[in-house]
Amino acid sequence: MPDRFAGRLTALEMFGNYAYTGIWLLIGVGFVLVTFWFASLIRPQRPNPTKLENYECGEMPLSASYLQFNVKYYIFALIFVIFDVEVVFLFPWAVVYNSLGLFALIEMLVFLLILIFGLAYAWKKGALQWV
Amino acid sequence: MYMAIFILFAIMSIAGAIMVITLKSPVSSAIALIFVLCCIAGLFALMGALFMAALQVIVYAGAIMVLFLFIIMLLNLKDEILGEDEKKVTRVFGSILGIAFLLEIGFFVRRALTVGSESLMYPVPEQFASIEVISTGLFTKFLFAFEITSVLLLVAIIGAIMLSKGEGKTEY
Amino acid sequence: MDLIDIGITVGKVVIIFGALMGMVAYMTLFERRVIAFIQGRIGPNRVGFQGLLQPIADAVKLLFKEDVTPAGANKFLFAIAPMLSFIPTLLTIAVIPVAESSTIFGREVDWIISDINIGILFVLAVTAMEVYGIIIGGWASNSKYPLLGALRASAQMISYEVSLGLALVGLLMVTGTFSMTEIVAQQSSFLQWNIFKQPLGFLLFIIGAFAEVNRIPFDLPEAEAELVGGYNTEFSSMKFAMYFMGEYAAMISISAIMVTLYFGGWQGPILPSPIWFLLKVGAFLFTFVWVRGTLPRFRYDQLMRFGWLVLLPLALFNIFITGVIMVL
Numbered sequence: 001m002p003d004r005f006a007g008r009l010t011a012l013e014m015f016g017n018y019a020y021t022g023i024w025l026l027i028g029v030g031f032v033l034v035t036f037w038f039a040s041l042i043r044p045q046r047p048n049p050t051k052l053e054n055y056e057c058g059e060m061p062l063s064a065s066y067l068q069f070n071v072k073y074y075i076f077a078l079i080f081v082i083f084d085v086e087v088v089f090l091f092p093w094a095v096v097y098n099s100l101g102l103f104a105l106i107e108m109l110v111f112l113l114i115l116i117f118g119l120a121y122a123w124k125k126g127a128l129q130w131v
Numbered sequence: 132m133y134m135a136i137f138i139l140f141a142i143m144s145i146a147g148a149i150m151v152i153t154l155k156s157p158v159s160s161a162i163a164l165i166f167v168l169c170c171i172a173g174l175f176a177l178m179g180a181l182f183m184a185a186l187q188v189i190v191y192a193g194a195i196m197v198l199f200l201f202i203i204m205l206l207n208l209k210d211e212i213l214g215e216d217e218k219k220v221t222r223v224f225g226s227i228l229g230i231a232f233l234l235e236i237g238f239f240v241r242r243a244l245t246v247g248s249e250s251l252m253y254p255v256p257e258q259f260a261s262i263e264v265i266s267t268g269l270f271t272k273f274l275f276a277f278e279i280t281s282v283l284l285l286v287a288i289i290g291a292i293m294l295s296k297g298e299g300k301t302e303y
Numbered sequence: 304m305d306l307i308d309i310g311i312t313v314g315k316v317v318i319i320f321g322a323l324m325g326m327v328a329y330m331t332l333f334e335r336r337v338i339a340f341i342q343g344r345i346g347p348n349r350v351g352f353q354g355l356l357q358p359i360a361d362a363v364k365l366l367f368k369e370d371v372t373p374a375g376a377n378k379f380l381f382a383i384a385p386m387l388s389f390i391p392t393l394l395t396i397a398v399i400p401v402a403e404s405s406t407i408f409g410r411e412v413d414w415i416i417s418d419i420n421i422g423i424l425f426v427l428a429v430t431a432m433e434v435y436g437i438i439i440g441g442w443a444s445n446s447k448y449p450l451l452g453a454l455r456a457s458a459q460m461i462s463y464e465v466s467l468g469l470a471l472v473g474l475l476m477v478t479g480t481f482s483m484t485e486i487v488a489q490q491s492s493f494l495q496w497n498i499f500k501q502p503l504g505f506l507l508f509i510i511g512a513f514a515e516v517n518r519i520p521f522d523l524p525e526a527e528a529e530l531v532g533g534y535n536t537e538f539s540s541m542k543f544a545m546y547f548m549g550e551y552a553a554m555i556s557i558s559a560i561m562v563t564l565y566f567g568g569w570q571g572p573i574l575p576s577p578i579w580f581l582l583k584v585g586a587f588l589f590t591f592v593w594v595r596g597t598l599p600r601f602r603y604d605q606l607m608r609f610g611w612l613v614l615l616p617l618a619l620f621n622i623f624i625t626g627v628i629m630v631l
Contacts, residue, residue, distance in 0.1 A: 018176060020312070020417035021397050021425075027320060028393040032386050032545065039366050039541040052374040054446035055536055069451075071295060073458050074205055076607070077198040078291040080461040082284050083615070084194040087468035088186055089280065090622070091424065092266030094475035097629065104270055105626045107278070112619060114281040118288035119615065127292045128611045129604070156377060158442055165435065172428075185424035193431025197461055200438055204454070262421070262481065 075127050086115055137177055144170035157203045161196060168192040182262045307408050319416060323396055327551045328358035334592045341596035362544070370540035373444060380443035385538065385545035388436020392552045394429045398422040399559045400484050402569050403576035414569075414577075415484065422483035423475065426560060427468060430515065434460045436549065437534050444537040452533030455523050455603065459514060462610040463521075467511035469618035473504035473625045474564060487568035498565040503621045505565045507614060512561065514610070516553045519595040523603055558587035 089111070097104055122128050147167035154160045168191045175184035269277050332347065332354060339346025347354040372381055402414035419425060434457050441453020477500045478486050490496050498505050514521040525533035535546045562568060562583040571579035601609070 017417040017419045021394070021419070024316065024397045024416050025390070025394060027316060028390050032389060036541055039370070043367055043540060044369050046369065047371065051371055054373050054375065055448065069205065069454060071205070073454055074201050075291065075295045076458050076462060077201045079288065080465060081194045081198055082287050082291070083465045084190060086284060087465060087472065088190055089277070090469070090472045091475065092182070092262055092269060094472045095262055095479055095481065096266040096270070097476045097626065098479050100270060102630045105630055107270055107274060108626070110278055111281045114285050116619065118285045122288060122292055123612060125292050129608065158439070159380060162380070162439065181421045182424070185421055185428045188428035189431050193428065197434060197457060204442060
C-alpha cells in the first residue's frame with residue numbers, strides 16, 4: 001500500500017471508538033427501559049373496554065383499521081431505493097474527488113446524466129406527481 | 132474481547148434470522164430482518180470494512196426494508212391468510228433446501244480451515260475495504276462496471292414505473 | 304486504560320447525556336415561550352420563576368399518566384416503537400464533537416463520544432433508521448389515523464433523505480473526509496466555514512433537515528387538523544413522552560450536525576468552546592421555533608413535488624457546480 005494513507009487510524013485502532021458507540025447505545029436503551037419501568041411502578045392501571053377502543057374523535061370505531069392506501073407510496077419507496085443506491089455511489093466519489101480531478105468529474109457526469117434521464121422519465125410518466 | 136463481540140453479533144444475527152421465519156406477523160418478521168441486517172453491519176464493522184457496514188445499514192436496513200414494510204402494509208396480509216398458505220409440500224421442500232444450504236456452508240467452513248494451498252483463509256490486507264481503496268478502485272480499475280451500474284439503475288427506475296403504472300395513461 | 308481513563312469516559316458520557324436531556328426538557332419550554340411571544344401571548348410562566356419548572360412538572364405529569372394500549376394493538380411492537388424512534392436520534396449525538404479537547408488529570412480528553420472516521424456515514428445510516436419508530440408505531444396501533452400519519456411520515460422522510468444525502472455529497476467533495484473532527488479542524492477561521500463553500504448545499508441541507516424532523520412547514524405526519532395526532536395518536540404516558548423527546552432530541556442533533564458541518568463546530572473567539580457550540584446550536588433551535596411561528600403547512604402533494612422535482616435536481620446541480628469550480 002502507498003503511504004498516502006499514513007497517519008490515518010487503521011481499522012483496528014478505530015475499534016475502541018466503536019466500543020464507545022456501543023456503550024452510548026447501551027446507556028440510551030438503559031435510560032429508556034429504566035424510565036418505562038419506573039413509570040410502570042407509580043402510574044395507575046385501570047383499563048376498561050371503552051378506554052381501550054381506538055380513537056376516532058369520540059365516535060365508535062366504524063370499521064376495522066384496514067386501509068386501502070394509495071399505490072403511490074409504493075412507487076415512491078421504489079424510486080427512493082434507486083436514488084439511495086445512487087447517493088451511496090456518490091459518497092466514495094466525493095471523498096476522493098480532490099485527488100482524481102477532471103476525469104472523475106466526467107465519469108460522474110456520465111453516471112448522473114443516465115440517472116437524470118431516469119428522473120425525467122419518472123417525471124414525464126407522472127410517477128412523481130401526487131395527484 | 133474481539134472474539135467475544137464477534138460471537139455476540141453472530142448469535143444475535145442467527146437468533147434474529149430464526150425470528151424472521153418463526154414470527155407470525157409479517158411486520159414483526161420485517162423488524163427482525165432489520166435487526167439481522169444491523170447485526171451483519173456490526174460484523175462488517177468488526178472486520179474493519181466500515182464503509183460496507185454503513186452501506187449495509189443505509190441501503191438494506193434503511194431503504195429496502197422500508198419498501199418491504201410498505202408492501203406488507205399495502206397488502207395488509209392477515210395471519211389467517213398466511214396460515215392457509217403453509218402447505219406440507221412447502222415445509223418438506225423448504226427443509227430439504229435448508230439442509231442443503233447448511234451442508235454447503237459446512238463444506239466451505241471445512242475448506243477454509245484446512246491449511247495449505249486449498250485454504251480459503253487469507254490474511255486481511257492493510258486498509259481492507261477502506262473508503263479510499265474502494266473509491267480509487269471503483270473510479271479507475273472498475274470504471275466500466277461502475278458506469279454500467281447507472282444503466283442498471285435506469286432500467287430499475289423504468290421497470291418500477293412501468294410495473295406500477297402500466298402504460299402510464301391509466302388514471303387511478 | 305486505567306481508573307482515571309474510565310472515570311473520564313464515564314464523566315464525559317454523563318455530561319453529554321445530561322446536557323442533551325436538559326436541552327430536550329428546556330427546549331419544550333423555550334418553544335412554547337417563543338411561540339407565545341410571536342403570537343402576542345405570554346406562554347407558561349406560572350410554575351417556578353418565569354415557568355422554569357414547567358418541564359419538570361410536565362415530566363412528572365406524564366410519569367403518573369395511565370398507559371393505555373388499544374385492544375387491537377400489537378402489544379410488543381406498540382411497546383418498542385417509541386424506543387425505536389428515540390434511540391437512533393440519541394446515537395447521532397455520539398459522533399458530534401461538542402468542545403475543544405482539553406487536558407484533565409494530565410490526560411488528553413476529546414469531547415466527543417466516539418471519534419470514528421466515517422462520522423457522516425454513521426449519521427446518515429442512523430438517520431435512515433429513524434423512520435421505523437414512526438412506521439411501526441403507526442402500524443402497531445391498529446388504528447386509522449396513526450396508520451395514515453405513519454405512511455405520510457415515512458414517505459416524506461424517505462423523499463427528503465435523498466436530498467439530504469446529495470447535499471452532503473457536495474460538502475464531502477470540499478472536505479474530502481467523513482470524519483466530523485477533521486471537518487471541524489478544517490474550518491479553523493470564520494472565512495473557512497463550509498457555509499461559504501457550500502451555500503446552496505447548506506440551503507438544501509436545512510430544508511431537508513426540517514423535513515427529516517417533521518417540523519413545520521413539513522409537519523404533515525402530525526397535521527392535527529386532518530390526522531388528530533398522526534402516528535402518536537394512540538400513545539399515552541411515557542410512550543408518548545418518548546416520542547416527544549425523540550422529536551426534540553432530533554431537532555437538537557440535526558442542529559448540532561449543521562453547526563459541525565457548516566458553521567465551524569465549537570470554534571469561536573474569546574468564549575470557551577462549549578459555550579460557542581451551545582450558542583450556535585441555540586441559534587438553529589430558535590430558527591426551528593421561529594419558522595414554526597411564521598410559516599403555514601405544506602399540502603401533501605406540494606410537499607412531495609417539492610422534494611422530488613425541486614430539491615433533488617437542485618442537489619444534483621449543486622454537485623455539478625461544486626465539481627466544476629473545484630476543477631477550475
